[in-house]
Amino acid sequence: MDSLSELIRLLAPSGTVDLRCRVAGVWSDFNAQAAPGHVPYHVILEGQIEITVGDARLRATAGDVLLFPHGAAHTLMGLQAGSRTVAPSRHFNGVVTEVTVPGAAAPLDILCGTFVLGSSADVLLRTLPEVLCIGTDDANRHGDASWLRGLIGMMHAEADRPRPGGAAIVADLSTALFTVLLRALIQRGGVSRGLIALMADARMTRVVEAVVRAPEQPWTVDSLAALCNVSRATLARRFAQLGGMTPLELVTTLRMERAARLLRQDGLSAAAVGEQCGYASQAAFGRVFAQHFGIAPGAYRRQHRVRRVAEA
Template sequence: MDPLSHLLSLYPVRTALDVRCRFGAPWVLDHEGAPHGVAPYHLIVRGEAQTDGQTLQTGDIIVFPHGHAHRLHIGDPAQASPTHSAPGLLRFEGNDGDGPQTDILCGEFRFDADGGGGLLAALPDVLVVRTAGRPDAQSLRHLLRMLHEEAETPRGGSEAIIRQLASALFALLIRTWLEQALTVPGLFGVLAERRLQAAINGMLTAPEKPWTLEDLADASHMSRATFARLFKQAANATPADVLTQLRMARAARLLDAGQPAGAVGEAVGYQSEAAFNRAFKRQYGVGPGAYRRRAPE
């Protein structure tokens, strides 16, 4: 498994796509703040939208990973015509504006609990990906077009098709973002730094191994000092901190599968169950036993 796929498998993300918008200018779409772990997103499938001083065009995707309240609009929001809703495969939101039209698909990425760190912490407040005219975004552009077609003209199986297509959206979005962004933070910063690929891949594939700084530096063909400096610059965290994050994320997935805490601790490199319990509780706020017994979300 490649490093990005492995990382995404440790941090499950569920995708909901539930609103189809068609607005004629002038229009405004206000979105209230979302709870922690819920990231609203908007797919601009036709036309333009503006938000916080930047213009979004056909094929652009904007995500608010930390759920911040936001506004999308075209024209003077004070002059926007009222919106109206209608039920359907996706709830429809529209208005009676007679200016240029904008079509938007809206939904949410829902992150499972990750102890306040990991994947969600590595995402910026606002994430924008452009797909128009970009060869590196061809797969994502095709996905947007298929989602739009199924939502616009539902046929037999459209609900299942939209659900399956939407499930691939987050992975394609993150891959394209990594390819387009000049700098990326946290865990993604390590993935984006090619010189650290061997080290992060080792942590992901063998979290039970007693990795030392020297081991990771050797895998990356660097001195310990150079490796430690480059890793801290990329991740804004030490290799030991990232290794612990990945171990705890792997432990959470094994606990989700019903494995006992003692076996899980050994599987992620802890010889002492007590030490594993302490590390897990620091990350997730509860011990592994309580985490495994929690009600399914």
């Protein structure tokens, strides 16, 4: 399995499409700060839109996908002039909630949703900017435009004409969209820092791929540097510049996320989980796990079991 596929399996993303906004009049919509691990996104199907995030302001147009990696509060605004005279109408069509603002201006059509990531989201998100804009034209130079346009088109069709199974199809398509967007960012080098930046680097991606595939191995800085034929110092410097982390921090993070997943499955003892994650003793595993999650492995398992029962 390639490193991106393994990373997606680790992140366990799920996607939702919450709103379909059709706007031809004066309109703006404020989106509050999202919960940790929740990444709001907006797909611009038709027209143009202005977005404010803090003091930053940008515009997006048809075919663009906007991502908010840290769930930052933001405001969407149509570009129509005038004062608002008609309140938006809302209607659930069986798949998404449709928000309509009538008017005479050029139409604006948007799908709004959220990618929900697993507990390991921080390894991917922590050094990303507040907002990313991925355009299908940009992706075209790297071969992913057809995938992006195809997925967006299918999501558009399912949201536009509700049919049996439409809600499930839209949810699965939005989850696939997350993977395609990450691949586009990696291929075009669209992120300057973080795990995506490391995966976009021809040499550093060898280290990421090896650690993602087998975090339990007894990795050292020397063995990781040998994978990409660089010195220890060069490896450390490139990881700091691109990833904002050390190579062994990546190893520990991925080990801990594997451990958390195994503990949630309830099939192995804490000692066995630690062994599968590369720790020779239960004490060493428990100490690192508690430092990472703020809770001991046994307590983490019990906490998850209680939550699972409560949600059943």
